[in-house]
Amino acid sequence: MEEESQQTKTRSLPIVGLLGIIILTAVLAGGGVYLWIGSRDDKTSTQNQTTSDQSTQTEKEPAVAPTKVVENFILSTLGTVPGAKIDYEKAKTYMSEELKAQFTEDTFIPEFYGIQQGPNGYKMKTETSNGDTASVKVDVKYGVMIQSWAFILVKEANKWKIDEFRNDAQ
Numbered sequence: 254m255e256e257e258s259q260q261t262k263t264r265s266l267p268i269v270g271l272l273g274i275i276i277l278t279a280v281l282a283g284g285g286v287y288l289w290i291g292s293r294d295d296k297t298s299t300q301n302q303t304t305s306d307q308s309t310q311t312e313k314e315p316a317v318a319p320t321k322v323v324e325n326f327i328l329s330t331l332g333t334v335p336g337a338k339i340d341y342e343k344a345k346t347y348m349s350e351e352l353k354a355q356f357t358e359d360t361f362i363p364e365f366y367g368i369q370q371g372p373n374g375y376k377m378k379t380e381t382s383n384g385d386t387a388s389v390k391v392d393v394k395y396g397v398m399i400q401s402w403a404f405i406l407v408k409e410a411n412k413w414k415i416d417e418f419r420n421d422a423q
Contacts, residue, residue, distance in 0.1 A: 319387040320380045322347050322413045323404045327391070330361075333371030349407055349414040370395065387413060390421065 317325075328337045329344035341360050345353055372393035378401070379390045385408040393400050403421035406413045 317413060318380070319382060319389050319404075319406045319413045320377050322406060322415065323389040323391060324377060326404075326415055327375060331371055333373055334375055347415055349409055349416040352414075352416055372400070 326344055326347040327334065329340045329347070331337055332339045345356070348356075372395050374394040376392045376394075377389065378392050379388075381388050387406040389404045389406065391402045391404065393402060401421040403419055404415050405417040407416045408414070
């Protein structure tokens, strides 16, 4: 009986050893794949960073177009149009340093917006740019009445900033 037990142990030893080798090989292979993928991602990230840095250096136009700057400004200062959320600090980031200096209060409403009833809609009409200046015309809707606004923008630190805005009566 003891001999049978000894033979069973002797036969199971190679099987246990083989299982151990298979498990060890799987762990090492998995770890190797993990490290290989990680190093590949690092190289891709570095390549993307280099490409991004080069495109930034050669980029001459601001990332945000004048029309988008004006629209963001309207949505930050005019709570009566759909999608608007009043945020005067954000609105000031779209203004040139010269224009910001004219608004010393924490909150402000451009006079041409109208105090009684703000517009209930707007449509971006035209954008023209010439070097470091641009203008954007916007039609705003007060019920059935349409009014035109003009925004003049300048480049500051390679970003479009609103330098002037007015009611552009037709």
